[in-house]
Amino acid sequence: MTERRIRRIRQPILTAAKEHRQKATPAEAHLWEALRGQQMRGVPFRRQHPVERFILDFYCPREKLCVELDGPVHDGQQDYDAARTEALGRLKIRVLRFRNEEVLQDLPSVLRRIEAALDAS
Template sequence: MRQPVTPSRRGFARSMRADATKAENILWQALRNRQLDGLKFKRQVPLDGYILDFVCFEARLIVEVDGSQHADSQRDIVRDRHFEKQGFGVRRFWNDEVEKNTDAVCLAILQAAKGRG
């Protein structure tokens, strides 16, 4: 599923990995190295002009961790529809949700992934 990515987009994704939010770091610790039921997640992946917080290509599942700036975001709705048309499922969680209840978030991600498999 490799696609050409511009050097500026790749650099932006790298900087986002280096400057992740607390919630993104917490969730990454739970998802990395196939720790969630053997699912392979990648983080801050550039795809189709967007940068995905987390993606599991084998389950075709995108996971986004959002702050308050994403509340009622039309851009996010357009983005989610774009990826749903590509066959991906999209799950969004609030930063606060990840920080306070990581186990429940991971369970929801696992259920979403298994439902797509």
């Protein structure tokens, strides 16, 4: 059987994305409630969306905007995150990063920054 591929996405990435959607962190669930259903200026976002070898926390394909939430695991992987952001940049995808605490403690500020990024496109 051949490996299933969608937009150059391998099956293990698709499976992992599905698992991530089923196990959202509290910060991801909180932000998703504000983004889902085109609540942000009528712009659709996707959650745990695969792009090549990456799974993007939130992605707006129309604006090529990725929103990433960083929890404690990201404290030790700044180099990886920078390389990932650079690789996505080569695909013309802009990346915004927020700490989980920002989303949980000051969601209005996070949403304003996302809106500003949408305005800048």
